[in-house]
Amino acid sequence: MFDDLTRRDLFRIGALAGAAAAGLGTIEIVNQAVEPGPRFTPGKTTGAVTRVPSMCQMCTTACGIIANVREGRLLTIEGNPEDPNSRGSICAKGVAGPSVLYDPYRLLYPLKRVGRRGEGRWRRISWEEAYDEIADRLRAIRESGHPEEFALQQGRNRSKDIVRRFLNAYGTPSHFTHRALCSLNRRAAILTTIGESDWDLGDFENSRYILNFGCNWAEAHQGHIPVATRMMRAREHNNAKIVTLESRLSNTAALSDEWFCVKPGTDGLIALAMSNVICAEGLWDKEWFDTWCNYPADKYAEHVRSYTPERAEAESGMPATAIRRIAREFAAAAPRCTTICNRGSHAHRNGFYNDRAITVLNALVGNMGKAGGWCWHPNAEWDDKQFPEPGPIPPKPTVRSVIADAKDWPLANAWQGREMKVGEIVYLWIKERRQRVSALMTYNCDQAWAWPEANLVRDVLADEELIPFHFCMDVMYSETAHLADIVLPWTTYLERWDIDARPPQGLVDYVGLRQPVVRPLGETKDLREVFPELARRIGGGMERYFPWQTPEEYFEEYFRAVPGGLSHMRAHGAWQDPRKRPHYLPYERRLSDEELAGSEIDEPTGVIYKGTDPKTGERQAIGILINGIARRGFTTPSRKVEVSSTFIAVKGEQADKRIDPLPIYDPIPSHSRPFAADELIMISFKWNVHNAHRTGQSKWLQEIVHSNPAWLNTATAAQLGLSEGDWIEVTSFRPHDPHVPHGDGSELGSLRTRVHLTEGVHPSVIAISHNSGRSHGGPIATNGRDQARIPAYGPASHDAKEQPWWAGALSVPQNDIMPIYPDPVSGQQAYHDTIVRIRKL
Template sequence: MNRRDFIRNGALSLAALKLGEVISLSPTKLEAKEIKTFQDFNTLAKNIKGIQRVPSVCLNCSTICGMTVLVKNGEILGVEGNPLDPNSEGKLCAKAHGGVNAVDYPERIVYPLKRVGKRGDGLWKRITMEEAYEMMSSKIKKCLDDKKPEGIVFHGGRNKMGDITGRFMDAVGSPVILNHRALCSSNKRAANYTTIGDTSWETVDARKCKYFLNFGSNFLENHQGGFALMKRFIEAKQNGAKLITFDTRLSNTAGKSDEWYAPYPSSEGAIALAMANVIMQKNLYNEKFINEWCNTSVEEFKEQIKTYTPEFAQKQSGIAAKDIERMAIEFAKAAPNCASFTNRGSQAHYNGLHNDRAVVILNALVGSIGQEGGYAYGGSKSKKDFPMPKPVPPKPKFTTDLEDPQLYPFANKWQKMRVSELCYDKIKTKKHDIQVYMSYTISSPQTWPEGPQTAVEVLKDEKLIPFHVCSDVVYSEMAHYADLILPDATYFERYTIEGRNAYELIPYFVLRQPAVKPPYDCENFADTLIKVAKRLGEPVAKYFAFDSYEEFISLRFSTLPKKEGLSGFEYMKKYGAWVEEKAKNYEPYNHKLSQKDLDGSFVENNIVYKTKKDKKTAIGIIKDGQKVKGFKTPSRKFEIVSNDIIKYSKKLGLDETGFPHFKMPKSLKEKKDDELVLTTFKWNVHTQARTAPQKYLTEIVHDNPMWINSKTAKKYGVKNGDMVDITTYRPKEGYKASQNEVVGTMRVKAFVTEGIHPEVLAISNSLGMNYGGRVPKARNGLKQNLKAYPEHEDLDLNGHIWWDKRLGGSGNGFNPNNVIPVNPAPLVGMQSWNDTICKIQKI
């Protein structure tokens, strides 16, 4: 069935859909019936003539690659890369192609649903969108009338519409905006922030890089911006570049490396500091860069790291001292065409901030920061360059501990990163009074540490969260615990301004736009918020003097210059990408300040300041008599000694010198012989809870057994495919520290391999779902005849889910978050995913 018939048949079915009719979305209702094995596909090959090409942006992960959507008669037939996107350069991965399945998914939620039974019972009735707007606005208005705006909470994942969700929350006066950053990349970002002052990811100038020193990044599979990095790395590799990877597991990136080392978890910082020691002791450092741009002297840094010898690092990591020394020398000799970088493998630890700082500092020592072929940085065109339509609501003048936890000062130092893994514990202990909880593009019962326990317990409790509205595409783990479900638009059906770190080192941005209209009652959540804001009346409504999110985006583009006779908005809709006419952003710290920058500025202690909102802010530094930008740190230099770490640690009573250092997390240091370390990882075809309902991606990866080293397996008598019980324990320091408290036990299948450290287990995330339809649950059968779904059916789901256990398949996998403890790292609050101590027992 094509999309046109899908929409037409859906419209015809409205007559049979009675408003208020009670339906059940309980997961126990699905049964396998007659198996059909044939489906008539409306293929691209049959319809290439007359096809329409709509430039847009993929959102099946955060890499946001430009794509062209192929449309005919209102139906999406496929996607191809947009060659005008300077990052992806016309290439796409499997996730981009698989994402098309989300649009016509037969178990997509297409009508607003109101809960009628107990929360979590799965009983609903269909209502109109007007009734949904009224429900939302009445609940929010009560908070405003009661002078309790902080009772309104927005919790979003990668919603990519922070311009409108943030505007809405500012307009109602609530600062309580939660996200998932602490589950993703906050230690890594904090490491960049406390060294170079940039809050995004590094942008390795990969095409010209000759030596890649990779600490825990699986950029050939999963890394923010990784697709762009992968493409450029392959070209560098063809030109003789070398890749060294440190990862406890043989990822695809590790497997494609010239050398792979499996260090003991959390020891990455020890390795990096030992390499720094070698570089300093053998006088391989870039003395000019250190003297001119770093905030410590050569001799002082030598003294600070003298104990971090290769032998010390060998003891901590298990990597031979001679190899550590050799790689340090090779890295330094490749400078400036070399880069040392990180990701989840090094940063998702209790000591992750200092691990990653140590790795980043290697680039400064050899002078590759901001250099051709080195550790560069520079992002997309800032969204701040697109002015907000006036009037703009004022920011709330207060914060709460829910979104601004004082124990983790770096969590909100920039970009409001939050410590979201703590939010449900705080709500559970009634430390924050919530009245309205709005969730969007997030599924915490599935993706949060202890989510299947704590998040579910809190979300089910109507006293803790009196009203929960969830906007989602499918009946997700999150939607199941809502009071009102809004049928969301997919990313093929809405607008967003996008951009990320620019791998060509030239600012750019791209536009996501609708390739097709949302079917049935489906609506972009941004448009829902605009309508609710108008219903709230003044003063909220005055900040929403536009009728749609499309109009809002066009207003933001109003300052773009005309191109080809087109307005900025029309140009973007035609081409999908905009690249600034600038030179590559090498040595951004050495760029001169403009006269506009200098207007109203003054100099103190060689630093250029401006007063902004009654606050003295550093904007540059004097170098060789010139006023240049410097680094975006307090000293405007590359901070080997972090002034912010010193400042905030002192407030918390922590013993920090500001220098990078290494301290093994207590749980890992005291691990017993009968204990192992449980880690998690990501596949190249899955993103959190977003992709499991997409059939082609889940067909590729639907099973996630526990990786276990062959020697370890032999010790426990475990063979490939055996079932094993994993019991996990709380960490011995930090949040909820305990010596032997059990978090939980789960049963999982073993995958025996030599490709993992002998003391480490690894289970991927994104699988093991209880909701979302037949694909994520691996359950063949006819679709339930429910009034929440479209009438459209996909016959593949009644017989071709060959991994269904009832047909002899492996099933839908396992969710390791059942047994991963909440474990925020100091100062930042990043979840320590890879520090979980566990024991196993063969079944």
């Protein structure tokens, strides 16, 4: 294949070689060699250092950063003290940014498949050729009258504006994300309870007591550094106590004052048992609860009476005496106490109810919206009223899509403007031909490796009848790119533009700018260049929604509300309106005479209505009468904290599924039966230096953590005759649950790994990190499995001269044996409920 190319030519080709040794096919470049194209000079540099503010994207926290650049080359990255969320701190992932930017196995040029899909044979093409083929394909689908047959799948997207604009201009609603694999249950629980936000923000820095239900904020939380630094300041300045309930001894558990190793999926039962204690012993803020909740305190006390600490101990393993003590301590610290929860509590089959119980626990002690308490902010990102997206804005699609609707789950899209698509089910739907996909774009999402039942995903992507055309855009070659027809080289976050912000941990929203700190390497491009060009070539009116010529022109308009505009943002990286104050007690705000003009009061409930909702046609609630005073209230239908939610009960009835209006404990069916000696619950976790597929190609981070053995409790190992480092076979099973797809308890698959024995995991659990197990992406990402020897930017890179010293280290793909397991209520993937059997090899 390479007879006409010299070895020196091969080192100049801007693409990857593949993993023949692993039996996965070889990535071959079958046409011309190219000249190396670095935009920097390796080795020692001279001259002044330029400091460029921007925003990290090595994980979802999007911390502000300062890039130190000399002569066009990025030297180091540090935190930006002007970012109000991260306040100058960054983590190891952020520091490692240069290792991704200058990864020798990056994609730098467009590639087109030759031969069969998945065979791994490619030729380099021009952007003109790539644009023409993609635009021709998409134009034909759009003109066929079925625009929904073009689907876009994305991973963590920090360019939501341009993605939404392109899809709406095209007219397709077939857009699916990772939401159900990440935070759907938690968001649904919060929206159900308080209405105005789907993201809680404990006021940790001002708190005195933090009760953590399975949130690994020190390593892998969406608020990571902003949360972790505030936790530590609370401990230092307030002598705050941190109590963690988690099935594994994470770094977060290790940083806590107390850690309770609980059985997976029992967080909600523990929260209800604590509520039992608080009610029974009169430790509640009964006046606040009766004033601001839609369910009487005495009736809620009756509801939680059966959830005794002894019952919780029997199922969770947390001692009843500890449950009582922690409940009393938590209530005594009110209102300067709060909870935090994440995937440890909600990524379960019963996760919606778990997080409902945890949320209402806060209402019992009256800490909601108070300094040091359980808080929130209506803007999970920047204020889109203050910073409206530049026009013209395309209308939303009118056609329907199975992918977008997710009608099998009553709470998946229950709230207007809150898209909660059940992404883990989409490839099964495509296989079952419930959704026709004529063209698929995958963007920043290696679903062929990172999705549940990844082997099913790979089978569907390889099938040219199910998906006739697939183009992929990403920074690195991957399992998903390997199954594409065209691969587009994407800029790293250090080479592109974005408007960005994250939930404001200081309770005051802000806006940030991601800007290029160096020129893009090779021929990499961003969506902000690609989508406008595709829109112009597809035509049919799409082009009118992309009138600007450059990203800078677009962002000049976007940041017009900032004093100094884009120039200020480029110089500082972030801006916060000095007139805004922390979002405390929003429900107590009095309505003005202007707001009340023309309103009417519903006498039985005290809800104040004015006008109608333009989307639903129903009366528009604007507030509630509390003790004769018109206040804003919460934004639920009752304008109160909805301890009991008629809304979700009705949604359940409409979908022929029962959703209890009150927080309950719903035992996980497959966990409730007696286990055999070799059966365990498999849970998943993230290392502090990795985040999904975005960090695998970082040599600096992969060197720190490059393997994922199975954690096993020492007592459990003794019963099974296992010692440290022994090889085992782990076989997984689909759940016994008629409410989930293929819930027949059948065997799914097996993997082989080594065991790591520790006291830091529950005896009924086997814990495996899903940050490893790559088969494509170069030797750094795959521990040498992918024998790529073709560096993307020329032979000068020392990183390309040899395999990493950890080549061959154990690395297993957990997601291959993780079943598709949506929570029947919302569609959240149950990551921590899979039953497995282990066998010593």
